[in-house]
Amino acid sequence: MIEMTISGREKELGGFSVRRLIPVAKKRLVGPFIFFDHMGPSTFAPGHGVDVRPHPHIGLATVTYLFDGEMDHRDSLGVHQTILPGDVNWMTAGRGIVHSERTGDAARAAGHDLHGIQTWVALPVEDEESPPSFHHHRSDDLPVIERDGVWMRLVLGNAYGETSPVQVFSPIFYLHAETEAGSIFKLTDEHEERAVYVVSGEIEIDGLLFGEGEMIVLDNEASIGVRTVKAARLMMCGGTPLAGDRHIFWNFVSSRRDRIEKAKQDWQSSADAGFKTSVFALPPDESEHIPLPS
Template identity: 50%
Template sequence: MLDLVIDARAAALSPGFEVRRILPYRLKRMLGPFIFLDHAGPVNVAPECMPDLDVLPHPHIGLSTVSYLLDGQVTHRDSLGVEQIIRPGEVNWMTAGSGIAHSERFEDPALLAGHALEMLQTWVALPEKNEEDAPAFTNYQPHQLPVFTDTGVWMRLIAGDAFGLKNGVQTHSPLFYLHVELQPGGRFGLPRGYPERGAYVAKGRVEVSGRSYGAGQLLVFTAGVDPVIIAQETSTLMLLGGEPLGERFIWWNFVSSRRERIEQAKADWQAGRILLPPNDNSEFVPLPQDKSRPAGTGGSPAPQALS
């Protein structure tokens, strides 16, 4: 029933700011079109440490970034001129396409008062026909994202199509992405009709087929099975998956179906051809030292950014 259990690994985004990285993983580079999954927080910071959390302007190609918060708020700025604060229950969906740069700034005054920050960020690879689309950004509000409730269960559809629910979040390939809250004893399954499906335990502990799994684990399920996930305690799950897109190359923050496109993206960033956000252009993340060619759905160096 379970193909694989992936344990999150620590990854440093900046001095003093670590996240739990789940995808890509050496035995499972992608889950459907999802090629990247980070879980940041919950984290509390002293006022003098807040600038250390910031993710400076950096580039992307060939993917959509999806930001979803469980607590706190983050300010997004990008080279389209967009400035958007994202709060819990909202979705920031940014399609990089042919190339975009953006920053994530942690400017929430509530962090100074001891409130926590917690966010999930994924990258969704684009189909080949969309890899060079014009960059775009949309913020979706909670009222645009349908919610389902049942005994011991609360669920929000972040994107895609699942359990007969749909929303207006624009996707480029068949996928599902869900936020699920389970009370102790609450039971939940996975959407049918997708060949690749997984459940990330963000908080709590769940049981599947008599075995227990806890926070920081991604459960990857065999195609065609219908597992029952039972909460052993109050738990937060992120369910995701969809149709696979085929091989992708990933190097730093670049994703493409073609090796040579990533080489072009490196040159474009170094030459300033990917513009910085007009309202956040005084600093940026330089291209990492390149010691290897991009590898199939792996590559070097590891992805740096939250989104």
């Protein structure tokens, strides 16, 4: 039933640590998911917070989902959106967008906790150069699925006969589950590729135990049963693999290496021009940016 298990790698990002699961050398994508970061849990004292300076993306959609805390999104389309637990921020980069992620003024002044998941969804080839856009969905708008001892929120796509209102570009599913000890459920089998990430707690799949920080990538053909050993919080994701390869450099994803090279040149030239006459623009009220890595 199990193709492989991935353990997160700690990485520092804008004043807090994240646990990165994919991509890894042996598993670049799960369905269209090409990037999966577990943020926190972190506690910020008053006066401190997250400051991820403006940076560019192409060829993907970003998805921010929080369990605790809040985060302010600003982008070059002029959007300023605070995301709260259970909400969905879906940002389509397409041919190019710039955004920042920061703690809002009130939360920074008071001190706050932050805990959540950030993912990137690679776009089909025909949508890689689509116009950039941003969509926010409140938690109340997302379908809830309940089984004995299992509560699930459908963040993206379709599963268990339900469909999320978030507009997506290819067959996909993304589920947040809270499970009680002793509960058993069958993982959705509507999608070709599937993975389960253990945010907290302990579960059993195919007689093996898995705990916090482990992603279990599952066999495409298997009917999967999940048993909760200790009350658990899970994120489950996957979908149909995209046609062709995907290349990734920094915040850029594309089916073409030359497109990534162009994005690198565009970001550097935009910075050199002070973001005045350039391909990439900064979000309103932002003056900083993250330089292109060497």
